[in-house]
Each structure stands twice: as C-alpha cells, then as structure tokens.
Amino acid sequence: MKSFKAYFKKEILESVRTNKYLILFIGIVFWALLDPLMLKLLPLLMKNYLPPDIAVMFSTFTRDTAFQTFLNDLFQIGTLFIAFTLMGLLSNEVSLKKLVFPYSRGANPAGVVLAKYIHYTVTISLFILIAFLTNYFYINRLFTGGILSIEIVLKSSLLYMLYYSVLLSILLYLSSLLKRGIIAGITVLVLGYTLSIFNQFKVVRAYLPNYLLLKAADIGYIFDNSLISTVIISFCIIILLVFFSILRMKKIDVA
C-alpha cells in the first residue's frame, strides 16, 4: 500500500512533467473534434470533383455513421498514441535502473505495478469519456438523422474503456518482459490491429477483446448477450496479465 501510494503520486507527477497527460489527451480527444468536422467539410469541398454517386454517399452521413467513423478513427489513432506514450511503462524503469533506489529501500513490486496500471487505466478512461461526450456534442450540431443518444454514447464509451484496459494490461506485461519498450509498443499495435480481422468470423469474435469495438459501434444493440463472454474474457486477461507483471517484477533483476 505504501509503495502503491508513492508510485501513484509519482505517476501523476511524471505524467504532468513529461507531458504524458497532454499527449494522451490530444491522442484521444482531438479526433473527437476533428473527425465530425472533416466528415462535414470534405464532401462540401470535393463536391465538384467527385462522381455523383460517391457524392451522394458522402452527403448521406447521419449522426450514427458520423459516430461510427469517430470510433474507427479513435481505435486506429488513439491506439497508436497510447502504445507509443506508455510503451516504457515498466521496461524503462528496469533498463534505466530507476528501480535501484526504490527496490533497495523496500518497494513492493505489486504496489508499483498496480499503481501504474490503475493510474493509466483511470486516465485513459477519463479521456475516453471526455472524447465521447465532445464527439456527441459536435455530431449533434453538425449532423441530423440516426438514433444516437447520450445513453448509446455512454454505453459505447464503456466498451472502449474496457478495450483499452485490456490493451494496457497487455502493454504492461510486455513492457515488464522486454528490455526495450518500443518492441512492446509495436507488438501491442500489431496485436490490436490484427485482432480486428477476427471480427469477420462470427464463431471466434466474441472470445476476443476486439469484439468490444465491434459492439461499441453497433448502435442500438450495444449491450446484448453476445458480449457476456467477451467481457468475462477481457477481465480475465486483465487480471492474469497484471498478476504476471507483478510476478515478473518480483523476480526481475533491477540492477
């Protein structure tokens, strides 16, 4: 508990001083503003250059499709930002020998790992909530049609939060395993993107975390029974990987 508190405070200080909050905020929230505007603007500017059938397709964007476009972009760009900002979560601590003093003064690895995981999960979840609400606000001003409601947006944001919690636990574990953070970051990216391919296969998709993203965009049917297994599996992955990270940090040579 002592180590947890000390490291939680340390992560806050670190995120402020090394601009991690700023980078994560921009990586997640900025697209919520930019996306709907671009979607609105692009067809206007391109109108005279596009063949009529595609122009029609552009002009039929509703609030629902605009929201779905944002979800997709957030996944693609947000994941990139998160992976590269947090790839050194544990590997930097070990390889730069930052843990020599804390460990030599009796820091508890479980406290260190939990503080880091919980701090960034909360931070990212908060930014996701802000992003979803801003996006909803913008979409309502710019588009019409569709059944999008605040309830749907909140439900969808919950699934995104859970998804990024899973991704973060993978990043955490890889970062404890590998000496170089960049490899952990790239692995998480590749994993995140390729797992989305499985969303094409009805048999397996409900057992993979990327199904959360599919359901988050399934406006009107976000929460249904097919999610139960996905949510359970997601929590299992989180608990297991955080636990393995703690074990790893207990055994690792920090000097």
Add this chain to the structure above:
Amino acid sequence: MIKVANLRKSYGRLEALKSISFEVEKGSVFGFIGRNGAGKTTTMNILTGLIRFNEGKIFIKGKDFLKNKQELIKSIGYLPETPTFYNYMNAYEYLNFVGEIIGCDLKKSSKSVGKLLETVKLAKQGKRRIGGYSRGMKQRLALAVAFMNSPEILFLDEPASALDPEGRVEMLELIEGLKDDKITIFLSTHILNDAERVCDKICIIDEGKILLTKNLSQLHETYIQPIFDVEFEEDPKNEVDLLKKLSWIESIKENGRRISIYVKDIDYAKSEILKEISKLNTNVTSYQIRKSTLEDIFMRIVSKNEII
C-alpha cells in the same frame, strides 16, 4: 552482521562470482577491493536484494536474507556507483517519494528531508530538477537516500569516484564519522588509499574470486617486504661491497647516497642489519624497513592470481 557463504552468480556462461565467502562484523568498515569487473558491484547488488544469485547462503543480522528480505532490507542503505533518479523530480520530491516507500512518518520525514539535504549540502539546489544535477550532486543526493531511515548497514559502491578531491575527503571523513556511530559499512572501491584510510578489514576480489580477507593491521604485518632503505651522509661507494658479502643479504640496489637492501630473512635481518651498518666507515642519516602500501599488496596478490 553479514555472513556470506559460497555465493555464486553467473550471467549466462560468464561466472561473475565463483563461490565467495566472507563475514562482516558489526560496526566495522569492510573494504571490498578489486579492479573494475572483478565482481564488487555484483556482490553488492545481491546483498541489497536487487539481483538474484545462483547458489550460496546469505545471513544478515543472523537471519536468512532470502527468507526475510523485506524485513532485512529496511535496515540497509545502498549507495550505487551510478545512482539514477526520476530526473523530472527535484531533490525534495525524490526524498519524499523514497520516504513514502519506506513508510517514514511523513511529517517527520519532510522535516528530516530538509535536514538530510543540508547534511549532503544540497539544501540550496533542493528545488531544482535532478535532471540538471552534476554527477557529484547526484552522488550526494544518493547518499541522502541511503541515509534515510537511519540504516544499520550501509553499502557504498565507489562512493568517492564521482566526487572532486574536496568532496572525496569529505566523504572519507563522513565514513569515519559513521564508524563511530556503530554503523556497519560495506565499502567497495578501487582507490586503495581511501580503503587504507577508513577500512578495518580488507577483502580483495579478482575475477569473481576472493583472494584474501584480512584485518588491515594483519595485512601490513603479513605483507611486510624484506627491504631496508638506508641513506648515508656521503656516497658509500665500495663500503657497500662489504655488505654484499653477507650471506643473509640477497642483493643491494645502489642509488647514490641511498641503498636498498633486500634480505632473505626479515626477522634475522632486523636484529643484524644495524650492527653491520655501524661497522661501516660512514654516517647513516636514515634507516627504515620499507612499508608495503595496500597498493603494493594488491598488485602482488592480483598479479599472482593472474599467473595461476
């Protein structure tokens, strides 16, 4: 206080420590001497619980270190050779951070944080980011971290290496002061003069093996060299030839008014040499048995190790 038995550590194929054993008494300064890469830092990292080891037993304060690590580590302070901090913090923040990990009373600790920074002469720079500190400043901050929660055992890895001459003298004085406070100190260094000045016991390690562990006074006695340096008022010239004829004298090196007499049996020579010199037809201005410095001893022991 610390007892190490048959400690082995290897990094892959490389054997860093080849079964070392030694004991450190309470309140003493234990000098761990060796060249770079001899295994000093590895040993210290193991004894402070930062890295694992392959075989052997470690007892600290009579307790098995592996089984009571979390408890024992509280009474240990470590000053690593190149200390690393969170560079975006300032000294106050870092010491408070460590204080929180140790679990010191925070009110008490914030008071003593200021005091600690004063002792290591960083009070003025305490609010500056550590990232901008010089190596010497980092070293002193590291010392403050090692001192937190008044440890019973201090591990100091090359404490003076990053310091300027003035800082080095201060560090040595500080270690001497700690000795009076009955703190057990495990000091690794390759600066032999420093070790000679503060250590009670010397342990020489080379290529992962302990070559010798002895009290400093014993060491000087054992490694006394069978050499007598004699200085005459005038160039002795052929007077020396008389000495050369004596059977217990091995050889004589002449250097103007000064000669060095190498003898076969130092105890016999001690009783005879003055008699013989007095027989010579010249005046002696100085006479002494050459003392081995730790440096001589170290070089002799280590070079012997290389031949084997």
Add this chain to the structure above:
Amino acid sequence: MIHITVIDINFIITEILRLLPFFIPIIIIQYGLMIFALVQLFKNEAAYLPKWGWALIIIFINIIGPVVFLIIGKKKEIEND
C-alpha cells in the same frame, strides 16, 4: 451547368461560415500544442535531431510533429547523466 456551380459555391461558403466556430477549439489545440512544443524545444536539449530540425517538424507536421517531439525529442528525460 455554370449556373448550378455558382449556387453551389454560395452554398459552400455559407456552410463553411456556419462551421467556423467549430474550428476554434481545434485551432486552439493545434497552435497551443505547437507553441508549447516550441517552448519545450527552446528550453531543453534536443535528442536525435538538431533543434532547427525539430522546429521544422513541430511547425509543419500538424499535431503529430509536436507529439513526436514531446515523446522522443527531449534529451533530459531519456538519458541518465
């Protein structure tokens, strides 16, 4: 045909004027981030690239440029001594 295009342009201009307020936060974030990164670049040592190189990246690559600089471009945070 030409007639229609004129109407279209009018329509486009009024639409863009209507959207303008929505751009304000985006512009603030973009330029705020750019200025923040430039200040950081000015105050810190730069890693991997000379300072002017980073300055070009920060100014000409929107959002991503400043972010990349903030993640990897500052020397003090990545090195020990």
